Amino acid sequence: MAYSVKELFYTLQGEGAHSGRAAVFCRFTGCNLWSGREEDREKAVCRFCDTDFVGTDGPGGGKFDTPQALAEAVRERWAAGVGAAGGSATSPRARPYVVCTGGEPLLQLDAPLLAALHAAGFEVAVETNGTVEPPDGLDWICVSPKSTAPLKLTRGHELKLVYPQADAPPERFSHLDFQHFFLQPMDGILQRQAMRQAAAYCMANPPWRLCLQTHKVVGFD
Ligand code: SF4
Numbered sequence: 357m358a359y360s361v362k363e364l365f366y367t368l369q370g371e372g373a374h375s376g377r378a379a380v381f382c383r384f385t386g387c388n389l390w391s392g393r394e395e396d397r398e399k400a401v402c403r404f405c406d407t408d409f410v411g412t413d414g415p416g417g418g419k420f421d422t423p424q425a426l427a428e429a430v431r432e433r434w435a436a437g438v439g440a441a442g443g444s445a446t447s448p449r450a451r452p453y454v455v456c457t458g459g460e461p462l463l464q465l466d467a468p469l470l471a472a473l474h475a476a477g478f479e480v481a482v483e484t485n486g487t488v489e490p491p492d493g494l495d496w497i498c499v500s501p502k503s504t505a506p507l508k509l510t511r512g513h514e515l516k517l518v519y520p521q522a523d524a525p526p527e528r529f530s531h532l533d534f535q536h537f538f539l540q541p542m543d544g545i546l547q548r549q550a551m552r553q554a555a556a557y558c559m560a561n562p563p564w565r566l567c568l569q570t571h572k573v574v575g576f577d
Contacts, residue, residue, distance in 0.1 A: 357464075357466065357468075358419055358420060358421050358422075359384070359419070359420045359423075359426050359464050359469065360384065360385035360386065360412050360419055360464065361382060361383065361384055361385060361412060361416070361417045361418060361419075361420060361426065361429075362383045362384065362385045362408065362409050362410070362411065362412060362413075362414045362417045362458075362459065363381075363383045363414025363415050363416055363417045364380060364381070364382055364383070364414075364415070364416030364417065364429060364430060364433045365380070365381050365383075365414075365415055365416060365433065365437075366378070366379075366380050366381075366433055366434065366436065366437025366438070366440075367379065367381055367437075367571060367576050368570070368571055368574070368576065369453075369455060369481075369571070370569050370570045370571025370572065370573075370576065371516065371538075371540060371567055371569055371570070371571075372498055372514050372516055372536070372538055372567055373513070373514050373535075373536050373538075374453075374481070374496070375567075375570050376570065377453060378437070378438070378441075378450075378453065379453040379454060379455045379481075380430050380433045380434050380437065380452075380453070380454045380455070381454075381455050381457055382426075382430055382454055382455070382456050382457065382461070383407075383409060383414065383417075383457050383458060383459065384409070384456065384457070384458040384459045384460070384461045384463065384464045384465070385409055385410065385411060385412055385417075385458075385459055385464075386409060386410075386458065386459045386460065386463055386464075387402070387405075387409055387458055387459040387460040387463075387485075388460050388463060388485075388487060388488065389401040389402035389460070389485055389487070389502055389503075389505055390402050390403070390405055391410075392405075392408070392409055392410040392459075393410070401502065401503050401504065401505050402485070402502040402503055402505070403503070404518070404521075404542060404543075404544070406543055406544075407458075407459070409458050409459030416429065416433055422472075423466075423468040423469040423471070423472035423473075424472050426469060426472070427469070427472035427473050427475065427476040427478075428476070430454050430473065430476065430478065431452070431476045431477075431478075434452045434454075434478075438450060451477075451479055452476070452477050452478045452479065453478065453479045453481065454473060454478045454479070454480055454481065455481045455482075455483060456480065456481065456482045456483070457482075457483040458483075460484060460485055460487070460488060461482050461483070461484060462482065462484050462488035462489070462490050463488060465482060465490070465491065466491055467491040467492070467493075470491050470493055470494065474493070479495045479496070480494055480495050480496070481494070481495060481496035481497075481498065482494055482496070482497055482498065483498045483500060483516075484497070484498070484499055484500070484509060485499070485500060485501065485502045485505060486499035486500070486501055486505075486507040486508065486509040486510075487505050487506065487507065487508055487509075488508060488509070489508055489509070490509060496513050496514075497509065497511075497512030497513050497514075498512065498513065498514045498515075498516055499512050499514075499515050499516070499534070500515075500516045500517065500518065500540075501515070501517060501524055501528075501529060502518075502521075502524065503521060503523050503524055504523050504524070507529075507532075510532045510533060511532065511533035511534065512533075512534055513534065513535050513536065514534055514535065514536040514537075514538060515529055515532060515534040515536070515537050515538070516538040516540055516567060517529060517537075517538065517539055517540065518540050518541075518542050519539040519540060519541060519542060519550060519553065519554045519557065520542065520550060520553055520554075521542075526539065526557065526561065526564060530561070530563060530564070536565065537563050537564045537565065538564070538565050538566070538567035539554040539557055539558055539564050539565070539566060539567060540554070540567040540568075540569070541553070541554045541566075541568070543569075551566075551568075554566055
């Protein structure tokens with residue numbers, strides 16, 4: 357199949373257990389919980405999204421006709437990113453890492469693309485809303501539940517819940533099979549309040565940990 361990618365960029369993962377780790381972010385076009393158009397937001401299942409995942413016009417974005425073509429673009433972005441930062445992508449300690457995000461990446465990330473990324477030497481992570489079954493063999497699964505959307509993916513490495521969501525309280529997810537449970541304060545004008553609420557919840561419910569967006573602290577998008 358062909359893959360539609362909004363943007364490909366080299367950055368630091370800012371959230372969750374891999375926070376601070378260099379990565380290529382592959383942002384796939386499209387989501388099953390919102391069209392991405394403002395006029396549809398009120399009727400969407402997920403209404404607080406702040407990500408542009410429409411089209412293929414971002415940096416490094418485009419249509420990729422084969423898994424190998426997209427994997428090669430990811431590899432080039434990694435090499436260019438490490439090189440531009442003054443490092444060497446051939447260092448044996450610089451294990452290439454790609455975070456597949458969106459939009460909803462599992463609408464497109466399939467077994468052939470996963471195989472192509474692995475063949476290119478990448479450790480492959482996904483950040484998903486959990487409503488779509490993944491291919492086998494992903495190296496890191498982060499599920500971020502949204503509103504009332506039913507989860508198909510109830511196990512993985514980390515569950516990262518944007519907090520607060522009136523119709524998605526943490527108690528609905530704390531029994532699921534994840535290694536890490538993170539609360540990420542809702543971005544926006546009430547973010548300070550959300551931070552305090554999330555911190556208070558984590559202190560009262562120790563399996564949950566506070567997750568701040570460290571990439572924004574250092575000035576990345
Ligand atoms: S599920 Fe994620 S990408 Fe889709 S609309 Fe919600 S926040 Fe945005």
